[in-house]
Amino acid sequence: MGFLRKLLGNRDRIEDTSNKNQGQQPNQPSSKKLSENVEYLLNEFKRTDDLKIRAMNNGQAVLMYFEPLVDQEKIQQNIFNPLEMGHVEHISEIPNARSSENLEEMIPTLLRGHAIYMEDGSSTITRFNVTSVFNRNVEEPQNEKIVRGSHDGFIENLMINLNLIRKKIEHRDLVVKYFKVGKKTNTNIAIVYMDGIADPEIVQKLEKRIKSISVDMIQSPGYLEEFIEDNPYSPFPQMLNTERPDRVVANIMEGRIALMAEGSPTALIAPSTFFMFYQASDDYNARWYTGTFVRLVRLASFIIAIGMPAFYIAVISFHYEVLPDELLLPVKSSINEIAYPPILEALIMVVIIELIRESGIRLPSPVGQTIGIVGGLVIGDAVVRAGLVSNLMVIVVALTAIASFVVPSNELSTTLRLMTFPLIILAGTFGFLGIVFGFLFLTVHLTRLESFGVPYFAPVAPLNINDLKDTFVRLPLFMMKKRPKDAHPLQEKAMGESREWVQHEQDNNKN
Amino acid sequence: MSKTTIKTKLSRRQYFFIIVQTEIGVGILSLPYDLHSQAKQDGWISLLIGGVLLQIVLLVIWLIAKRYPDKDFFQINEAVFSKWIGKGISLLYIAYFSMVSMVLLLLFVRLISLWVLPQTPFWILSLLMILVCLYLASGGINVMARFYTFVSVLLIVLLGFVVYSLKDSQIVFLFPILNDGWVPVIKGANEAVLSFFGFIISLVIYSKVEGSPAQRLRTIFYAHWFVVLFYLFTVITSFTFFSTVEMSFIQEPLLYMLKSFDFTIVARLDLFFLSIWVVNVATTLTTYVYMTGLGLTDVFGTKKTTPSYIIAAFIILVPPLFIGYNMERVDQFNNFVVWMGYIFSVAFLFIIYFISLIRGSLQKGGAS
Amino acid sequence: MKRKWLGILICLTLLTGCWDTRQFKDIKLVLAIGFDQNEDGGVTETVSIPTVRRSTEGPANETVQVLTTEGKTPREARDHTDQMIANTFDPSKAKVILMGEELAKNSIQPIFDQFYRNPNNNLNAYIAVVEGKAEDAIRISPPNDPGISKYVSGLLEGQINATHSTGENIEVLHGELLEPGIDFAVPLLKVDKEQNLLNFEGLALFHNDAYSGEFIPNHQTTLLMLLEGIRGKVASFTIKVTDEEENAIRNYLTFRVMRNIQDMKVKVENNQVKVDINVKMKVRVVEYPRNHLTSKKTIIDLNEKLSELLTEQSEEIIAVIQEANSDVFQVGRNVQSYHPDYWKKVNWEEEFPNITIKPTIEVDIVQYGVIS
Structure with missing residues (x-):
């Protein structure tokens, strides 16, 4: 008996999860008169024309739905087929129907693409899920291609995205939490993390920040980012931005939290560190020597992207003594006849490159290529021949641009190109000293920056020697037994002894 | 979380690097010259003597700090001398710290103008420097500690430059040892002590560091001897690189010896050395800005810390603007501050210690 | 607040211009x-x-x-x-x-x-x-x-x-x-x-x-350099080892120094500075048309001969140096470092031409090319 009661009791308490977040919604009991109900809904929706009313039973009942949101076939299959086949007597007995007596509740339901059925003389409203969904394939994201590894990517549907993550982490500790953000857009936001690994304090912090957002519209995580990040005045992105499920999964397993929104394929990862932007999935799929080498190249590209034009300007207009004897005359001959001072030269070239890039992005790819050729080859060549810019400066700026594109994250790449300007100006005013001051400001800023209370420049500042294994280099995976400390994981150990078999085999061979 | 990270204590490694980065500063470039001007080729002995002598002062610092494990330096003053006298003494210390910062700023800009930017006006260079320091110091001691640890990589680069110049050194220039007796060597020790004057930071932030008192004492000593050895290495390298007579003309031997090296990629290593040295100056100056600002916060009991750092930076920036490149006045001011240094960084510490001892025994007596 | 500061900073930086630019062009x-x-x-x-x-x-x-x-x-x-x-x-x-x-x-x-x-x-x-x-x-x-x-x-x-x-x-x-x-x-x-x-x-x-x-x-500078203990990439000597041959070319031997060790000892005895400069070199013969270097004895003879000739030459060089009063061996600095009392007593400029510098050169042929 007790067992049965328990079962029944439990059943009583179970509710639709979708109602959970809407407990405090205004209640508008439906009336028994059909026309009143229909009128109420029509008024609430401002008599929009795409709200379809389908009269049934000689006007004794109606089926209401938003025409663009529903799938006609589903209506046929889910509602009319069972009726026609005679499986059910009444429409409310159809298995996937749910009923309610709250008219106000029907508004979000309709907006979600459900159909509702109302009858004259009954206050019960029955609703059916007949949403139509248009999805792209889970293709590899264009902006984060890799050579080896999984080639799927997030799409605009949150459920599919979560599916991709759940499929990769089949564990009970994976927690998804929904939020509705945007007073008018009612965008679905989900945060995903591993309970027991992610720091609950950071989770709480993130929840609190999301809840305190009060805006009419949320479009994408990029929109969300500025509301919840620690230091919105910093040029550096404080949350990693990715469309790759494998990257998200790896970060979740490090104890970080992913934040996703309906209608956007981008996931935000918090807390992030500077060096996370330099890691790519490829690093872990390749041999670790290659991974290390590529990563070193990437980090070198950071220095080149930020400092190279500044260094060149400082050398050319302040400290040409540092040129070795062999380079003196070649450099001198290349810049001798240039009309403008180097700082202006550099600014012109950097701006030209930005122009070419920006115009290339928006145009369809055949035209974009033409722009690249016209911009890169024709302008580059002509500008040197005309004597406006020295060919060395062209080399320097082109190298800088290439170096800035090496960063796997587009966000950081843009930031880097922006950081070149103050450094160019400082170098043009104070020479090396200006560059040093520029870098000082930059590193102090990076050390001060925190992402969700976690130092942004970890593991370099604060120094954590253990985590350097996956920062400048990538050591073999079995050597990274601990999760990086910067995400404050509750559980440090990420793997046990995984190569014990070596010892076993050696022992076996001895015997 | 951000609040809790600020509250977390410094690790001993960070403590080590704070002390090291504070002590190694403006002086390193001219230290060999200063030692040489007093003690000739025996300057390195002076340096060792200075290092050993300071060991005693560091011990006193530790003894003071150990008695007040959860108070910073200015709070200790109030605890030792009673509230108002303590605040007065703290103010004197604030004045001392800000004056040291001014000297640092003056010497820094003078050197920069001498070596790289002769035409650039004083105010812009000092402003840039103080802005960096203000930005760093207002981040709090934890951010400073992180930064100092990070930039300590540059010390290795500096060391690399110096090691490279060893190839042209001649050991013959270190001889004869003690030819003129001990008197000049002792005089030289005075110069040596000067170059360590940043050690007071170990007292000021002692309470913010984790670990048992013995562990912290060990860290202080390690940091101190690291600096001594670092200095010793640079001094010996420049003494063996330059001949004895030449040394007496060259004010910044570390820079001078790098001038002639020519690699296939770059020449003039001294410019790079100078650029890295700027970082060391910035860390030293930041510590003083921090100490001044911390003192102001403690003395006036303000809740917000940033305004006191801004005030500190302002106090430090303005007076040097009136001194500028005037060498004579810089030197006068420098000498004055050096004597203040002996009073505040050495003599006064003993006084504080004895008074705290007396008070301690009095209280014990009263209690029993 | 922060932005205002940033603005002020940028304005200052831009307004101040460039005082110290020295345009390379x-x-x-x-x-x-x-x-x-x-x-x-x-x-x-x-x-x-x-x-x-x-x-x-x-x-x-x-x-x-x-x-x-x-x-x-x-x-x-x-x-x-x-x-x-x-x-x-x-x-x-x-x-x-x-x-x-x-x-x-x-x-x-x-x-x-x-x-x-x-x-x-x-x-x-x-x-x-x-x-x-x-x-x-x-x-x-x-x-x-x-x-x-x-x-x-x-x-x-x-x-x-x-x-x-x-x-x-x-x-x-x-x-x-x-x-x-x-x-x-x-x-x-x-x-x-x-x-x-x-x-x-x-x-x-x-x-x-x-x-x-x-x-x-x-023709003597190489020897001087070796006496100072300095060797460039190549150090080679061509020395007349005999007068016996009719064909003039056959009288000469050319060798390259492969390794050299220089050792200078400065002593002060009876108020006299005595300097011994020892140079040991291991050499490779690169040209010697006269003879084949098959027997050990020939090589030992040659070693002796070459050592003797080079020592003679060194003595000539040192005579010139002392005449010029040019202390290229840094003997004076050595005296100052290791015998400071003596250094204080004498006027080195007058002393240097009179001191004794004794060079000893030992040549050891260790290789003679791919033919013997």
């Missing part, structure tokens, strides 16, 4: 400088200014302009040069500094003061003394090399590699100029007007900061 680079003494005690400065004009296609064409000016001091002469050329003159990257014989015999320290005082200068310029006038040397236009600086520095680097010269730059020179008890030797060049070339004559011996007038001729 606006500067007349001077890579070779020659100094001569003129009649009224002043200085004649000759500079060679290369100008490279790169057309957009094809090779750069390079022209060299040579200017000679006079002044009371080197700096004044430089100002006079400045008054004659477009833009400004900049010697900070000077690669070669040549001194006329007459000037060198007088005193060279005043010439170099400006290089040491100015922080912009690279102190790695080579120095050399020119027989006659430095101006003539700067004015020759070598047919193969793009400019005189490249030519002279290449020539001197060749001498360093071949163990003919120490390769002193002006930074090293500074200490040697100032320090008592250390003298130095500088390459001596001679202008060959017919062939439009320079010729390495030997090492000019300096006493204090003046050329003594004596020099070690170029």
